Amino acid sequence: xxxxxxxxxxxxxxxxxxxxxxxxxxxxxxxxxxxxxxxxxxxxxxxxxxxxxxxxxxxxxxxxxxxxxxxxxxxxxxxxxxxxxxxxxxxxxxxxxxxxxxxxxxxxxxxxxxxxxxxxxxxxxxxxxxxxxxxxxxxxxxxxxxxxxxxxxxxxxxxxxxxxxxxxxxxxxxxxxxxxxxxxxxx
Numbered sequence: 641x642x643x644x645x646x647x648x649x650x651x652x653x654x655x656x657x658x659x660x661x662x663x664x665x666x667x668x669x670x671x672x673x674x675x676x677x678x679x680x681x682x683x684x685x686x687x688x689x690x691x692x693x694x695x696x697x698x699x700x701x702x703x704x705x706x707x708x709x710x711x712x713x714x715x716x717x718x719x720x721x722x723x724x725x726x727x728x729x730x731x732x733x734x735x736x737x738x739x740x741x742x743x744x745x746x747x748x749x750x751x752x753x754x755x756x757x758x759x760x761x762x763x764x765x766x767x768x769x770x771x772x773x774x775x776x777x778x779x780x781x782x783x784x785x786x787x788x789x790x791x792x793x794x795x796x797x798x799x800x801x802x803x804x805x806x807x808x809x810x811x812x813x814x815x816x817x818x819x820x821x822x823x824x825x826x827x
Contacts, residue, residue, distance in 0.1 A: 645687060645703065645769060653775040657684070659768040670717045672766040673738040677721060679770035680709045688725075689767040690759040691750040695797060698747065700767055702797075704728055704759060710735075727759060731791045734759065783812040 649656050659675055661668065676686050685707055689700025708724035719739030727734055736743040736759060745760035774781050787808045794800030 649769065649771070654771055655773040655775050657770045657772055659766060661765055661767055664766075666765060667763045668766045669740055669744045669761060669763045672761070672768065673721065673723075674715070674717045676706060676723065676768060676770075677709050677711060677738075678715070680706060680723075681711075681714060682770075682772075684770040684772050687769045687771070688761065690761060691745055691747060692759065693750055696747070696751075699765070700762060702728070702759075707733075725759070729792070729795065736761075785810045785812075 646656075646658065657679065659672060664671055676688065679686055685705055687703050687705055690702050690704055692701040695701035704725050704727055706723050706725040710722040710724070712718055712720065717738075719737070721738040723736050723738055723743075725734050725736065726732075738761075740763060743759070743761050744763045746763055750760050787810070789806040790803070793805075794802055
């Protein structure tokens, strides 16, 4: 998507809510974490940008999906909230404590961190998108599942070559059984 997830989401007819990074006051970390928590509690998965130690993009290095959260309070920022996400490099669920000292960082400070494998949410300006549904004006969309032959893909940041994957798309049709007492009642 050439680092343009909005284009991809629009092309795929997803509905979404983008974090308002242009108008949110800086530093955005706490408000952003509260926005992520509210979105996940509404059952909307989040795509969010993170810094990685071995990369150096200015805004974010990698986009990862958040799929859950452990929390005590529903509507407030809590520095003990735990975000549950995938890094898309390993077949593993990761957890991060959403506070400035544990998971927040600046670009410069990320380079100095000891643990290169961790994800760091930018402290000042954050980027995220909540997937809220499917654009379906005619109410004709059916549940679809895509299964692929591998859980991972090559990492272009490491100049790895693309690979072919087999994909299977399953479409679930609703099945309606109508019972009529006589043939004259059949439409």
